[in-house]
Amino acid sequence: MERTRTTLAALVLGTLVTLANTAPASAGGEGHCEPTEREGTRVQLSGACFLPSTLFAEPGETITFVNLDPFAHNVIGQGWGHHDDMEQGTRFTTSFADGGTYAYACIMHPGMTGSIVVAVGGSGAVTAADGSRPLAASSAASAPDQQGWFGPGVIGVLIGAAAGALIATLRHRDRPVGRESRA
Secondary structure: OHHHHHHHHHHHHHHHHHHHOOOOOOOOOOOOOOOOEEEOOEEEEEOOEEEOOEEEEOOOOEEEEEEOOOOOEEEEEOOEEEEEEEOOOOEEEEEOOOOEEEEEEOOOOOOOEEEEEEOOOOOOOOOOOOOOOOOOOOHHHHOOOOOOOOOHHHHHHHHHHHHHHHHHHHHHHOOOOOOOOOO
């Protein structure tokens, strides 16, 4: 009975520790920012959000990021970005010659993410790489990735449960088998 309680307590503890350290994945400042879309050349860093979170632009256009927050941000993309602190009022410009989607994030603020979708082929109409047009009310554009039920949270719970079971087993193994009599 004691072994069962110890094992159960270790499993619960392991699971709780894992869940306490697991944050849901989300875009736009850990879920406090609504996804937004706009055509243009300017992205504002405001309220720990990129506004808009998705910017549609033409190839070669100069895109300007400006920090309006009273605290620092950065803009980190794969192979591009502004890695230094962008204090309030700091501007950063870049451009993209090729059509495609360019994702970026502020690594100082988990969940603060955005993307620039550059038109394919310079058609004069901003389109995504798959040929679709931006739709502000599109549920497909703002829907999170669907990973199924076996995502990172479930894996974390399983790891926590396994760690708890291992701790309980090791604790039980180190105890004497019989009861000691007191003289």
